[in-house]
Amino acid sequence: MSDTDTSADSADSTRTPTVTVVGGGPAGLSAALFTAKNGLETTVFDTDGTWMHKAHLFNYLGIGSVGGSEFMATARQQVDDFGVDRRQDEPVTAVSETEDGFTIETDAGEYEADYVVLATGANRDLADELGCAFTDEEIVDVGVNMETSIDGVYATGAMVRPEEWQAAIAVGDGAAAALNILSSVKGEYYHDFDVPADAERVFGDLVAE
Numbered sequence: 001m002s003d004t005d006t007s008a009d010s011a012d013s014t015r016t017p018t019v020t021v022v023g024g025g026p027a028g029l030s031a032a033l034f035t036a037k038n039g040l041e042t043t044v045f046d047t048d049g050t051w052m053h054k055a056h057l058f059n060y061l062g063i064g065s066v067g068g069s070e071f072m073a074t075a076r077q078q079v080d081d082f083g084v085d086r087r088q089d090e091p092v093t094a095v096s097e098t099e100d101g102f103t104i105e106t107d108a109g110e111y112e113a114d115y116v117v118l119a120t121g122a123n124r125d126l127a128d129e130l131g132c133a134f135t136d137e138e139i140v141d142v143g144v145n146m147e148t149s150i151d152g153v154y155a156t157g158a159m160v161r162p163e164e165w166q167a168a169i170a171v172g173d174g175a176a177a178a179l180n181i182l183s184s185v186k187g188e189y190y191h192d193f194d195v196p197a198d199a200e201r202v203f204g205d206l207v208a209e
């Protein structure tokens with residue numbers, strides 16, 4: 001699959017591309033952070049079953065020690081601050097392909113998206129029902145960019161790994177998926193690079209000296 005050959009190519013180029021993330025654990029929120037921060041309209045559906053509520057992290061580089069729920073609270077605030085439409089406690093019941101994207105169904109309604117990032121932890125049902133290819137180990141088959149066999153659908157985190165279940169890996173998966181989406185939208189490799197001046201622009205007086 002090429003970086004530029006996705007379902008959003010046929011979408012109206014004057015409209016902001018839309019990304020729906022299913023699952024708001026570390027993988028899903030990481031993907032959402034990158035896409036929202038870089039201008040894509042991003043929605044996250046989550047049912048708060050993240051394993052992080054059972055975890056305490058000592059192995060997340062750059063953080064000495066943090067409770068899993070505390071980590072999630074910070075992550076949620078972070079994506080909210082960048083404008084993610086986070087629909088907590090709204091389970092996605094189905095995802096299906098349309099002519100120019102995807103329909104996401106919940107009990108509350110139907111939503112359209114150009115890209116879908118699946119981040120449902122070890123639950124792979126939606127990927128299976130959508131028709132994503134699986135490996136012999138019965139995990140969703142993805143490459144390093146987290147692209148599934150369906151153009152415009154990404155799978156991240158615990159669902160793409162047999163047992164390598166770590167928060168840092170899930171966060172990396174989400175970031176990789178988002179960067180691939182951004183590259184697809186921009187039509188060239190996208191770098192989400194910020195510099196100190198950006199910190200002042202984004203956070204103003206809150207930036208530490």
Ligand SMILES: Cc1cc2nc3c(=O)[nH]c(=O)nc-3n(C[C@H](O)[C@H](O)[C@H](O)COP(=O)(O)OP(=O)(O)OC[C@H]3O[C@@H](n4cnc5c(N)ncnc54)[C@H](O)[C@@H]3O)c2cc1C
Nearest residue numbers: 023025026027048049050051055092121157158165166167
């Ligand atoms: C006891 C325990 C201790 C752990 N300790 C550590 C540790 O010390 N260090 C470490 O790095 N990792 C640890 N982990 C692993 C870490 O928690 C996982 O690697 C990480 O949570 C995986 O992230 P994820 O985003 O892939 O999935 P999850 O965190 O499981 O998130 C998936 C989310 O998707 C939601 N969801 C699922 N289906 C739907 C649907 N249909 N619609 C909407 N939402 C949906 C779920 O409710 C959940 O919130 C531990 C795990 C456990 C169980």
